[in-house]
Amino acid sequence: MFASISSFFSNKLWLVLLLSVSLLTACKDGGSDDDIAPSPERPRVLISNPSSDTTVLVNTEMTFRANGSGGEATSHEWKVGSQTLAGEKEGNLYTLTHTFSTVGEFKVSITLTNEVGAVTVERTIKVEEPFVPVTTRLTNGEQKTWKFMSIKLNNTQEIIEDNEKRHTLVLYAQTQDTGNLAYNAERLLNNQAQSFVRGRWSLHSQESRIEIKDIFDRIMQIEELTPTKMVLKDQVTPQTAIWYYFDAAQ
Structure with a gap:
């Protein structure tokens, strides 16, 4: 009986040893995780x-x-x-x-x-663009000449005449929001090639509107004003507006 028990445990021991050797061999053949190249990534x-x-x-x-x-x-x-x-x-x-x-x-x-x-x-x-005060854009700080380029009814229909394209508007600075102006209309009038009208301009409503007196005698919306371009909108009636386009004279 004792011999049988001893044989039983002896066989079990050999089985454990064989399993251990197999596992060690498998680990050696498979290598370690450090030997596996990492997957590339984006x-x-x-x-x-x-x-x-x-x-x-x-x-x-x-x-x-x-x-x-x-x-x-x-x-x-x-x-x-x-x-x-x-x-x-x-x-x-x-x-x-x-x-x-x-x-x-x-x-x-x-x-x-x-x-x-x-x-x-x-x-x-x-x-x-760098910020430039409205008055400086209007007058270059002293005076500035604007040329009429286009006059449009409701900003669609062109109504400027050829001779009006030679008209100029000269704005002079006096204060931060007021000044004098001169309107030069090149047209034949009593055999005179040029006709000048002098007036005043002033800014309204936080400088978004300009009043031009003695020429238009109206307050106009400043739609665009850069050092080289000015667009004024005159809302004549709720349905009708006249748009004036100017370029700065060189």
Whole structure:
């Protein structure tokens, strides 16, 4: 009986030893987790400057910075609007220096690519003209000559006459919201080639409207005013408006 029990345990011991050797051999043949190559991943990128959409002035030089991570990128590409640019790369830092020479809204993006795929991030940049006070835009700070370019009924039907395209309006600054003016109408009147009318101008309602006396004798809405262009709207009746387009004389 004791011999049988001893034989039983002896057989069990050999079985355990055989199983242990098999497991060790399997582990050796299979290798460790450290020997398994990691799966490639798509790159990631974050624009750090600017950190959000922003507004800049025209002709401003701006440097964009983006930080890459994740899978290593094999190529990168910046875009400003429809323009493709290379920029610079140092390690995982990508930079682009660009000057915005025109007013408008532009999408600026960077794309990183590798064998797994591509990733793109972007910022919206609004480019504006520097702020110039209304009076300065009207008069250049002292005086400014505006040429009649177009007169439209309800901003659709052109009603300017050929001789009126030679008319000019000269605005003189006196205070921040008032001044004198001279209207030069080139037309034959009593055999005179030129006819001048002098008057006054003044700004109303937080500088969004201008009153021109002794010529129109009306308060007009300033629809557009830049250093080179002026558009005035005269709401004659609820249904009728006359739009005056001027260009700054060179």
